Amino acid sequence: MPAVPRDPRATVAFVESPVQLLNVLEWAHAPGPLLDGVPAQQRAETPDLSDLTVVVLSPTDPMSRGQLRRMAELARDAGAKVRWEEARAGLTAPLQTVGGLAPMLRRAERIVIGDPFSRYVQLLLTAARARDLVVVDDGTATMEFVSQLARGERLVRWHRRGSRAGARELLFAPVSAAARRRLSPARRRAVTVFSAMPIEAPEGVMVAPNTFGWTRARFGPPRLTKGADLVGTSLVETGVVDPVSYLEAVGVLARTHGVTRYFAHRRESADKLHTLHARTGLEIVRPDLPLELIARRGPVGRTVLSFPSTVVHTLPLALAGTGVSVVVCDIDPRWLTERASPRAQGFLDGVTGTARKAHGLATVAA
Structure with missing residues (x-):
């Protein structure tokens, strides 16, 4: 199968909560390029909202779904494209979702994610070839993500008890490790954290402040x-x-x-x-x-x-x-x-x- 060429303007964002979608909009509307300091050969063009596709990996609880529907309306009004995925609607939904998104992932030059701890997102990252990765706030979890990335630890939510991995974690460990490597800066890959939290990013990771200017x-x-x-x-x-x-x-x-x-x-x-x-x-x-x-x-x-x-x-x-x-x-x-x-x-x-x-x-x- 021939390689799918990347589109230098294409930005794909994966969100699973209303707050993540809000912060994608804040990132897209932040003044000035958010990639200052990135070598020119690693830099995609500053995103235009018409080049932004927000993929909603819909959760199951009604409150989250309702808020996401409202946020999706605001995103469309702002000029972004929104693709709603019933990503948890049955046993075969994850495979169908990942398969359907694969061509878009291969074309995207920039990937924006709201939850680096999400197994869904980690699985999708293994198929991505983007040279720019942006992590937007998913609440206080962003602080823990940056700390774990700096220490080289596996990505585990802060409220999870204990450090020993269970059977599901062990089975998923190779995917999680691959995603963590993708979320680490490299010679041909830039990583930015867009956050309202007081964080100290590890070497090579850029931090862009979220001031809620769009809100x-x-x-x-x-x-x-x-x-x-x-x-x-x-x-x-x-x-x-x-x-x-x-x-x-x-x-x-x-x-x-x-x-x-x-x-x-x-x-x-x-x-x-x-x-x-x-x-x-x-x-x-x-x-x-x-x-x-x-x-x-x-x-x-x-x-x-x-x-x-x-x-x-x-x-x-x-x-x-x-x-x-x-x-x-x-x-x-x-x-x-x-x-x-x-x-x-x-x-x-x-x-x-x-x-x-x-x-x-x-x-x-x-």
């Missing part, structure tokens, strides 16, 4: 309400935080800081949210877009409280100049479950500590 230009400024808002977290669902301790902490924050609304994370369970509303009386808001857009569009409280999560880094940028104060509530070590990774407390402390340093955020206790 600020597209939405707002918001109308401010008198009450405070609280941002929910999925740390209970991932097995990191004890549900009883979490509910008690939310209750304390609501009473002491005048919280009236609770912005639920898209992965929070309906039962947990029902219990939370019954105990605290808070209005539960299920956002239909990433919180950065919801807050910027408004209305939003003059104070936004959050447990350790991505938003303690992104909301200060998205809401810059609006008068909204973002406040952090640390996770008490006593809230952690026995299933929590030994790295959990240090990672969560690092998320809030770096946010306080970067944005001067205040801290409250629950």
Whole structure:
């Protein structure tokens, strides 16, 4: 079979969450070339939105799918092409998806990904020949990705307990190792991390700042309400935080800081949210877009409280100049479950500590 020629203008982005798609749009609209410092022979042209194809590897949970549908509409309105893949619709879906995307992968000169930990993305990277690879923020996981890349470690999500690989991980290990090599800079391959997080990239990896310029230009400024808002977290669902301790902490924050609304994370369970509303009386808001857009569009409280999560880094940028104060509530070590990774407390402390340093955020206790 003859080789498929690469298209120097073609950029393909793979996303699996609404936040990843938002940050692809932020990357595409960032001012100036994002590849300064890349040798000319390694550099593709600065992307035009008409040359950008966003491939949505659709998840199964309804909240994520709904938000992704809305984000896909915004991406199309901005001029990008969007290809929706039911990548998890049955046992044969992964093979069909990878096979159908292979020609596009071989043509692309630049690949943009939102989740380097994703097995789906890692599998797709093995078929790519692009000379430019860009990793956009997938929340706080970006910080862990950069750290693991610098240490030469296998890519493992921070909340996974233990370091011993299971049977599935061992079977997938060759693909994961190949993807990690693809995500490392080389003589004919440039790697850029586009991030709002305070990260120190390993040698050869470029960092481009995500300032949420597209979000600020597209939405707002918001109308401010008198009450405070609280941002929910999925740390209970991932097995990191004890549900009883979490509910008690939310209750304390609501009473002491005048919280009236609770912005639920898209992965929070309906039962947990029902219990939370019954105990605290808070209005539960299920956002239909990433919180950065919801807050910027408004209305939003003059104070936004959050447990350790991505938003303690992104909301200060998205809401810059609006008068909204973002406040952090640390996770008490006593809230952690026995299933929590030994790295959990240090990672969560690092998320809030770096946010306080970067944005001067205040801290409250629950």
